Amino acid sequence: MSVTQKSQTQGAFSPIANRASALGTLRSLQAKAPVSGNATRPVYEAIHAEPNTSFRWHQHDYPAPVARWNHHLEYELHLITKGEGRAIIGDHIGSFGPRQLVLVGPDLPHGWFSPLKPGEVLTGRDVVLQFSAQWIETLTTLCPELAGLRNLLQASTLGIEFTGPEALQMGEKLVAIGTVQGAAKLAACLGLLADLTSAPFRTLSLKGENPALNSPEMQRMSNVITSLMAMDPSEIRHDHLAQDLGLCASTFSRQFRAATGDTFMSFLHRLRVCHACHLLASSPLSITEIGAASGFNNLSNFNRIFLRLRGCTPREYRRHAREMTALSPADATEFLN
Structure with missing residues (x-):
């Protein structure tokens, strides 16, 4: 053969x-x-939070218009629920599989690409939490208990992948945010962010934000x-x-x-x-x-x-x-x- x-x-x-x-x-x-x-920023994704919300949580299929190589001003916590393929995060290229949990910082190019059969759709493959730098910086200033997030956010400028059993637990909590509304949704988000401060992770990219994005x-x-x-x-x-x-x-x-x-x-x-x-x-x-x-x-x-x-x-x-x-x-x- x-x-x-x-x-x-x-x-x-x-x-x-x-x-x-x-x-x-x-x-x-x-x-x-x-x-x-300046006519356009081709892979720039404009993030629009729902009215009266502090952050954006959503789940989408693959393929989907938002499932592409892109960047945006917000931090993004990204969970893969199913499927496999290749991910590009900054200058990192690596394989991914179900339950991978990654945090990418502002304007760090990223994308997850799965092999598909003709007509195949991976329903709900991606679960995403996005929040602005201003919101999270204000939050860490007002809440000393979240001060540990600063190191995590700094590391995310190179993209970080959470590891060990903690990553599985954090992934489940990220999915659970989508099941509640209002104050309960905010509380679930804050609980997840607090837990992330003690979760082990590894850095993915050697270089951060690309100055040539525009x-x-x-x-x-x-x-x-x-x-x-x-x-x-x-x-x-x-x-x-x-x-x-x-x-x-x-x-x-x-x-x-x-x-x-x-x-x-x-x-x-x-x-x-x-x-x-x-x-x-x-x-x-x-x-x-x-x-x-x-x-x-x-x-x-x-x-x-x-x-x-x-x-x-x-x-x-x-x-x-x-x-x-x-x-x-x-x-x-x-x-x-």
């Missing part, structure tokens, strides 16, 4: 589209010029990012993407970096390593086969880039993943992502 044939059996994390279908979105952008100056290239590149997250990493080629957008390779690279604050190859390496991590933990493929299936042209290159991004070799990662899965599924989830 070939590497390609084997990698197609890996379940929900398998790429949801081949190059021809996933790039349909990119080709539709070819004739569209970037939006000028760049005119952002609209085009935000659609590119969405398409890339759905593609097989081994099929992604820099020159092909540029050609599909009607750009030369150098112009595409410049626009990508202006919009994301990162080089295209750096982004692609993280995407490929994310895919490799999943295969290392879940498939019987050899290290060499996994490197090839993830888009690395040789084993030496695969080992070098994997070590730089994950801090261990692919072989060490596979061993740790198996050991941690045997000891604790919760700890394994934290390690694998």
Whole structure:
């Protein structure tokens, strides 16, 4: 059996589209010029709280208009209730699964992308709590008991994922906020925020807010990012993407970096390593086969880039993943992502 044939059996994390279908979105952008100056902020999401409320709680399906690579001024506590896929939070790209709980700070780009069959909808996949910096800062000033939130909020500028059994408990409390109204809803929110101050977490991104969020290239590149997250990493080629957008390779690279604050190859390496991590933990493929299936042209290159991004070799990662899965599924989830 070939590497390609084997990698197609890996379940929900398998790429949801081949190059021809996933790039349909990119080709539709070819004739569209970037939006000028301040005319729009393409991936900016305007958050509107309901009247007479201090924050916004909502649950939505996937796919949905709000389920895209986006940023906004508010803090966001985000729970995944079902489904799997790839998440991009700041410069972090990693796998996610049910019950992942993440807090992202203001203007930190983020998005969760799940592989779907044609016509499939993940009902109620995302549960979201959003609140303004002004509201939470006023709250921590008035309520000394919430002073511990300041460190948490500061850490969220890089995106944080809550870990351990506490994350499961906090996720349940976040869902429960949607079952009450009025003062009871506020009390439930405050209780959750207080509990979060003592919950363990890990930082996701190395870089925070992207200063290029208002760049005119952002609209085009935000659609590119969405398409890339759905593609097989081994099929992604820099020159092909540029050609599909009607750009030369150098112009595409410049626009990508202006919009994301990162080089295209750096982004692609993280995407490929994310895919490799999943295969290392879940498939019987050899290290060499996994490197090839993830888009690395040789084993030496695969080992070098994997070590730089994950801090261990692919072989060490596979061993740790198996050991941690045997000891604790919760700890394994934290390690694998």
